[in-house]
Amino acid sequence: MSSEIQLTESERKLILALHKKNKSHREIARRIYRSKTVVTNFLKDPLKYGSRKRTGRRKKVDERTKRLIIRTASNKTISCANIVNDLCLKMSRWTINRVIKRSNILKKMKKKHSPALTTAHKDLRLSWSKDHMTWNNEWHKVVWSDEKKFNLDGPDGFSYYWHDLRKEEDIFSTRPLGGGSVMIWASFGWGGKSSICFVDGRMNAKGYREVLKKHLIDIGSSMGGSDWIFQQDNAPIHRAKVNLAWFKSKKINVLPWPSLSPDLNPIENLWGILARKVYAGGKQFRTKEQLKTTIIKSWEEISIEQLRALVESMPERIFEVIKLNGAKTKY
Numbered sequence: 461m462s463s464e465i466q467l468t469e470s471e472r473k474l475i476l477a478l479h480k481k482n483k484s485h486r487e488i489a490r491r492i493y494r495s496k497t498v499v500t501n502f503l504k505d506p507l508k509y510g511s512r513k514r515t516g517r518r519k520k521v522d523e524r525t526k527r528l529i530i531r532t533a534s535n536k537t538i539s540c541a542n543i544v545n546d547l548c549l550k551m552s553r554w555t556i557n558r559v560i561k562r563s564n565i566l567k568k569m570k571k572k573h574s575p576a577l578t579t580a581h582k583d584l585r586l587s588w589s590k591d592h593m594t595w596n597n598e599w600h601k602v603v604w605s606d607e608k609k610f611n612l613d614g615p616d617g618f619s620y621y622w623h624d625l626r627k628e629e630d631i632f633s634t635r636p637l638g639g640g641s642v643m644i645w646a647s648f649g650w651g652g653k654s655s656i657c658f659v660d661g662r663m664n665a666k667g668y669r670e671v672l673k674k675h676l677i678d679i680g681s682s683m684g685g686s687d688w689i690f691q692q693d694n695a696p697i698h699r700a701k702v703n704l705a706w707f708k709s710k711k712i713n714v715l716p717w718p719s720l721s722p723d724l725n726p727i728e729n730l731w732g733i734l735a736r737k738v739y740a741g742g743k744q745f746r747t748k749e750q751l752k753t754t755i756i757k758s759w760e761e762i763s764i765e766q767l768r769a770l771v772e773s774m775p776e777r778i779f780e781v782i783k784l785n786g787a788k789t790k791y
Contacts, residue, residue: 466510467494467502475499476506520555529559533566581720582786588718589781599774602715603676603684604691604727605647607659608734610755612640612745615735642748644755645671648730649683650771656759658752665700677710691715693725723791724777726770733766734758 467475471492478488485503489496502509521529532543540553540560549556560566577585643659657675659667680688690712692698707714722728737758745751773791780789
């Protein structure tokens with residue numbers, strides 16, 4: 461039964477006045493159009509009427525348990541059901557899920573991947589970063605490049621976890637997915653971006669060189685200026701002797717690059733921007749042609765401002781690597 465509205469100040473004064481005239485509780489209630497119970501409760505202690513705290517329904521989860529749940533979920537892939545079991549809680553997984561969602565320090569995030577770094581890798585990354593720590597506008601000359609695979613059924617590594625906003629993002633190793641895919645190559649710089657090149661089959665050193673002839677040579681200066689510098693990672697087909705000789709014959713200045721350093725390459729973040737556009741709303745594709753059309757359209761939507769913001773991030777990336785003594789960074 462719902463509780464009645466509290467007595468107004470005028471009703472209280474009238475009750476007290478009628479009570480002094482020895483009117484019964486039933487008579488008083490009839491005159492003010494209230495229940496006898498309301499009148500009786502008021503006359504028990506008029507001074508304290510309305511001051512009692514309403515406790516309401518007891519909370520299922522107290523503050524201490526909430527903190528324990530959040531601490532357990534922080535930066536882990538643990539499920540709500542496992543939290544219930546691990547903490548021996550007498551509540552449903554849905555209650556756990558509500559506690560986490562209402563927290564202002566946990567957010568469901570997709571995991572990032574990063575290769576394992578040895579001490580040698582870290583030393584090379586640190587040395588490279590120190591060699592380039594004074595670069596500023598020099599980054600405007602660099603043309604960044606890479607290959608990227610896009611799957612028909614969504615991006616690689618659909619793995620999520622509860623990210624504690626007070627901590628660094630979690631990083632893990634990805635696994636390859638099936639379902640059909642297309643491989644692309646592209647490049648970008650301060651001055652703009654190349655067209656998308658779709659790579660058919662497995663690319664070898666000669667195929668890579670043909671890609672550069674068609675999609676890089678004629679526009680390198682428009683992306684990085686007249687004395688542009690070409691960046692590529694250390695994939696075998698990139699570092700093949702025949703290709704290194706070809707770069708030299710074409711007078712293309714290639715930026716030395718530390719192995720296993722995707723976090724230093726802003727094109728990795730550009731792939732992220734592109735993937736979010738391609739797979740927006742959880743979109744999947746039936747055919748490779750549909751996927752290719754969406755990739756091209758999404759690539760064209762990326763603005764020069766977004767490209768330049770990525771280039772401008774290089775000094776901060778360098779600083780992070782130096783600060784972490786060559787270890788992997790948040791990028």
